Amino acid sequence: MHRTTRIKITELNPHLMCALCGGYFIDATTIVECLHSFCKTCIVRYLETNKYCPMCDVQVHKTRPLLSIRSDKTLQDIVYKLVPGLFKDEMKRRRDFYAAYPMAEVPNGSNEARGQVCEQEKGSLAEDEIVSLSIEFYEGSREEKKETVENGELEKEKQNGLRFLRCPAAMTVMHLAKFLRNKMDVPSKYKVEVLYEDEPLKEYYTLMDIAYIYPWRR
Structure with missing residues (x-):
């Protein structure tokens, strides 16, 4: 790795x-x-x-x-x-300028030049923006799955299936893992790890980081 x-x-x-x-x-x-x-x-x-x-x-x-x-x-x-916030502040500055000087020439005439593009259209995220995500129990390999079924200790969590959450873009993987531990009543002897596909995510990653690092669509 x-x-x-x-x-x-x-x-x-x-x-x-x-x-x-x-x-x-x-x-x-x-x-x-x-x-x-x-x-x-x-x-x-x-x-x-x-x-x-x-x-x-x-x-x-x-x-x-x-x-x-x-x-x-x-x-x-x-x-x-x-x-964070630079694009939003710049768009506001441009809107304020053209509101004060409506006759001013707009370079290339684009919406971005006028400040009329929001962060969502640009593909950027604000820290306070709410992000929708789905989570599900990771089955792992067949051997791991068989062992878990035999033990029966986490079968309840697996049966809960797909879940949908809405969280701030600034939320970290560490806080997401803590939330899942409490929500799913995961015993303290088990480590809660958040993965994207098969790749473990760093605890300090925010949802904003994940959206930029991995393929993601709104």
Whole structure:
């Protein structure tokens, strides 16, 4: 089994933050010559008076520097998924701006540019969002199943079948396991482990983490 290392988001910040404004990327845009990324508005404004990357001094297009930058949607999606609330706050900021300046031109005319895309449409989750999930007793291998039936101690739990729950996206696997232990009256001598298909889930995973790591549809 592959070893999993848990890291803090602060350790990823250098890869998620714009060197020009010091905030998390918004409309992440990358310089094609050196692959350094910045907020779109930050790098466009910077290149109005400069012809070099602000991080490594590589020269961009001499006469038309904007030809050297590309929108990085993948990077922006990663930032939105790793930083709770960022997408929601940005959409609200855009809605407020266009409400105050209704005649302002909307870049590319998209709903996201207007701030009219919710986290559900974007595929992102808010920590306080309610997630629906189903759980069922894991049968394991045939040998394990036979032994359990013979012992008869957990047969009651197996017969309970499929169950549906609605939980906050920030709920951890550890808390889910505690809930199941209490709900199913699992004896303390048994360990309650939560699996996705055949793979045990880390106790510190949240439902939001699981939704991002594994194939998941609303």
